[in-house]
Amino acid sequence: MVGLSVGEALIEGADRLQATTDTPRLEAETLLAHTTGLPRTTLLAYPERRLDPTAVHRYRALLDRRAAGYPLPYLTGHVEFYGLDLIVTPSVLIPRPETETLVDLALAHRPRLVVDVGTGSGCIAVALAVHLPETRVYGTDISATALRVAAANARRHRVSNRIHFIQCDLIAPLFGPVDLVVANPPYVAAGEWADLPHSIREHEPHIALDGGPDGLDIIRRLLKSAPRILRPGGALLIEIGATQGQATMDLVHALWPSATSVIHSDLAGRDRVLEVQW
Ligand SMILES: C[S@@+](CC[C@H](N)C(=O)[O-])C[C@H]1O[C@@H](n2cnc3c(N)ncnc32)[C@H](O)[C@@H]1O
Structure with a gap:
């Protein structure tokens, strides 16, 4: 009109x-x-x-x-994460405020070399590189289209020279030793799928969400494999679903009885990040 x-x-x-x-x-x-x-x-x-x-x-x-029901950030192509304006497309999960808890914890480790597994938009990798100017980051993802978005975000924030993106399954081609492995993996359980908001279920990439029957498929695999590339005393930080704290602690105890582990809460007080140190 x-x-x-x-x-x-x-x-x-x-x-x-x-x-x-x-x-x-x-x-x-x-x-x-x-x-x-x-x-x-x-x-x-x-x-x-x-x-x-x-x-x-x-x-x-x-x-x-x-x-x-189409998500707002996919319409505008932008979202704010950890104070940074990031590009998003329907190829990547929309970065969530809860994931900022994982970034806070990772920054406290002051790693020199860090791997961000399942980097998606690159939100975690870019935030770490921006806030730790000496740090080098490997960002992995199984999705080539997601990695293109991550690379664009690294260029946008002028940290491309310190982030190396790799298309692979988890950490398959990487060698250590690295100081820290971080991941916000897919962790939605099969039974939770129907309860997800329509806008997430219909529009965000399934490969970014689907954690298998109990939601722990990728977490389990990463817990098994991460120590291969971590230096002695190195740590793993994994974002988890709010109901997965006990199950992931049980997994750590079964796989690595001598490792130290703790669950950190997000700002809403819900279980959010599993930290394991070897
Ligand atoms: C929950 S999203 C997290 C994206 C981003 N790190 C964030 O926090 O917003 C999980 C990411 O893991 C990737 N992914 C799923 N399976 C993978 C695998 N086997 N190896 C590597 N990346 C995987 C997905 O493509 C997706 O980008």
Whole structure:
């Protein structure tokens, strides 16, 4: 429609997204900013500004997709993680705030050489390289398309020279010794699949989520293999599902009785990261 103002478009967008999200107004602002190329602050400062019909058409098309459950970051192509603006596409899992707990723990180790297994968008690898300017990172993933996104994020944050991305199964081609292995692996159990929000189940890559019958397939394999490349005293940090703390501790005790292990909570107080030290 000709002559729609910014303010009117935002009211329309918030209304359209009411049933989709807890933050309809914010998401409408984000989509209008993405459509027009204007910062959100400018939109808010000039609500009377007229939008051209092409922009209105594109904005409404995005609202339709978002209202149908398509994830916002896939529409805008961006997400913020650990204070960094990252590129995301439907080839990668959308980085989650819970994973920032894993980054905090990894930074505290101050590793010189670290492997990020299942790097996806590269969010963990890039955050570590940005915050540890002396550190070198290997980022592995089975998905070639995910690795292209990770490489773009490393370039965007000027850390490509210290991150080496490798397409492989877990850590198969790597040799040690490394100081730290980190991973946010697929850990959704078969029985949890039906309970996942529609937007995740339908739109995020299954290979990034599917942890096999009990959700622990990849975690189990990584627990077995990581010590091969870790230096003595090296550590493994694995993000886990909130209900997997006890099961993963039991796995460690069965596989590596003399290793030290602990479960760390996320900001919401849920079990989130398994740490094992050999
Ligand atoms: C939960 S996502 C995590 C992505 C990213 N690290 C993050 O925290 O947002 C898991 C990633 O592991 C990758 N993956 C799955 N199976 C793998 C395997 N056997 N070897 C290496 N990577 C694998 C997926 O492609 C996906 O990118």
